[in-house]
Amino acid sequence: MEKDSGIRPGTEAMPAGYAAWLAALKAQIRAARLRASLSVNAELIGLYWRIGREILERQERLGWGAGVVGRLAADLRAAFPGTGGFSRANLLYMRAFAEAWPEAEVVQRVVGRLPWGQNIELLSKLKDPAERLWYAEAALEQGWSRPVLVHQIESRLHARQGQAVTNFDRALPPAQSDLARQILKDPYHFEFLGLGPAAQERALEQGLIARVRDVLLELGKGFAFCGSQHHLEVGGQDWYVDLLFYHRRLRCLIAVDLKTGPFQPEHAGKMNFYLAALDEMERQPGDNPSIGLILCRERNRVVVEYALRGLGSPIGVSQYRVMLPEALPGALAEALPSGEDIASRMDLPDGDLPEPGGEG
Structure with a gap:
């Protein structure tokens, strides 16, 4: 009969390489x-x-x-x-x-x-x-x-994808320009923050940081959050990027500037400054040029296009929404089919709800 060693499983010393195995x-x-x-x-x-x-x-x-x-x-x-x-x-x-x-x-x-x-x-x-x-x-x-x-x-993602106003076709190589344009949206939906129309930039930023998981979901696959109020020291002065991300497929930093009002031409100049500093100080070997995204409450496409014209850094401008759309007008709501109408069109009897067939 084999003698009990007295060593319980999991307590004896493991051989070298066991953890990796x-x-x-x-x-x-x-x-x-x-x-x-x-x-x-x-x-x-x-x-x-x-x-x-x-x-x-x-x-x-x-x-x-x-x-x-x-x-x-x-x-x-x-x-x-x-x-x-x-x-x-x-x-x-x-x-x-x-x-x-x-x-x-x-x-x-x-x-x-x-x-x-x-x-x-x-x-x-x-x-x-x-x-x-x-x-x-x-x-x-x-x-x-x-x-x-x-x-x-x-949220009609297919209609928002690739709709930001950008200068990517002039500031990036064709392959990277196409991918970068597809990645950005307009508008972005931040209704999950629960903010009102009078929210200030700091409240917007704090809300996005607190719900970074939801933010990354809305931004899309490939974004990695690097930090908020990212510090840059230029010419002995302190500057701060609202939000900084790294995109794995684009292999570049993405600086986000938040604006609670409409887009102004000077916003593009400031972002161009941020990107120049990021590329000079923090761009790593193998990284592509940094990209800027200005998120504002509203924007005029013509004004944005003029503001981006001539800038060497790749910049996109998108709108965002922090409130759910208002209720449908009465006439439109009445025109929509009811649950009973949908069931009858699918040849479903009352109460015979479709089976989900498992969560996905």
């Missing part, structure tokens, strides 16, 4: 679990697409009525009592899914890699195929969760 094993296990999860999700979405396509084909080619969906739901739930996802509402989503994405290649490459819950949001909230594909690809690329995807759709 353990870390590598943990990384392998996490990667394997992620691959398994993605594989299961892809199989599930592929199954839903095939079911939806067969329902669609039988209804269109053979003239089967809408009632077949309810019968199919009952039969599938009877055949697979412990398996969810086969309600009548979810089968209708499968049909809509197959109709929205008729090409198997797009399903495999993009939407098949998103959770079913995110696909439901894409179907429910977006009617234009190009917009739907834009958000699907963005969600996949940036790893959005389901709530983040909903937020980006409701």
Whole structure:
């Protein structure tokens, strides 16, 4: 019989290299679990697409009525009592899914890699195929969760992306100019700060720092927060950049100047000064030229274009919003479909709410 050494597991001295080996094993296990999860999700979405396509084909080619969906739901739930996802509402989503994405290649490459819950949001909230594909690809690329995807759709991110007024085409090489322009938005949405229209610049800055996670989400993938009131000493005088970021894809510093009023031409000159100082004092080997972003309450495009003309540093000017839009006018609100209207158009009975099919 083996004698007990008296040393409990985890208390004995570990051999050299054990910690690194353990870390590598943990990384392998996490990667394997992620691959398994993605594989299961892809199989599930592929199954839903095939079911939806067969329902669609039988209804269109053979003239089967809408009632077949309810019968199919009952039969599938009877055949697979412990398996969810086969309600009548979810089968209708499968049909809509197959109709929205008729090409198997797009399903495999993009939407098949998103959770079913995110696909439901894409179907429910977006009617234009190009917009739907834009958000699907963005969600996949940036790893959005389901709530983040909903937020980006409701804030009309696709219409804001790349809309800042810039001089990038003159101040940056073409490849970097295109990427930098795509990264900036107009307007930025900071409603999560809960600030009123009379908020001062310091309150805006403090709010953004306190909610830096939300700020980074609104800025987009690739931004890393470096600090606030970043100190620069130039000619024996002290200067401070409101917010400083580093962008991983652009490989450059991004200085942000906050303005609670409308854009003024002198704002561009001050930002040009900041960028010159950052490039001279803090730009690292391999970094690209620093970029400036002036965030203001409002801006006149023509004034901005004139102010940026002739400046050598790359600068963008965007507006921001700190308050939610006011309630819809009565006439417009009355023109929107009700929940009952939407349900009837989807052939859903009252109370038969679509299944989320899992969080995403």
